[in-house]
Amino acid sequence: ASEGIVVTEYIDEATAVLIENKDGSGYFKEVKLNPVITIENDDLIDKAHQLHQQANNMCFIANSCNFKIEHHPKVILKN
Template sequence: MPLKHLFKAILNWQTDRNSVKRYIKNHTVSFEDKSDLKISAAKAFKGDPSLHNPEDLLLSSLMSCHMMSFLYVCSLHQINVLSYTDSATGTLETDQKGSGRFTEVHLHPVVTIDNPKQIELANSLHQKANKLCFIANSCNFKILHTATCTAG
């Protein structure tokens, strides 16, 4: 029987009474026992460019989940990871009606491990990590990986 986990969030938004022509998109999302997230729309969609937006958070979720899944599979193979960085890009396409969707995300993890003999194995584990990643499994677009692994 599968285990179910419930996640909760609360979104708060209020109108800016001085802005009658368009809605201000800034809002706050709260989670129990965690700091609030101040969020807006992306600059391209008339949001506050100084705040995170849903597209930023989607990329962040994919990168974080992939990293945690990768660290997990590395531990199963006794690979000692010393550092992990990623630089992701996401392609969002919109149509003339204002609808849109992500068509792909490309992760670029750069990993340093302690044993140079395990570099090839470590690089191959990104595919397994992608299959385990909860967020990647919830997406309906391509998630690509260009991984680099070195020993240090």
């Protein structure tokens, strides 16, 4: 629970674009991460979005690839 934010659920449906060469080899051109985070406190939704922006800079996947990794987070309130 960073910054007092309790995450009760995390789902990510990542997408990617793969370029395939004529010889069958290929490479990823881009990856988009689409995390959906469920939190308990509606007062912390803005803070959760700010932390996702920081996470983009610290992302292990993004820092390991030679192409851009996009993050499109969505933060929702637990019912």
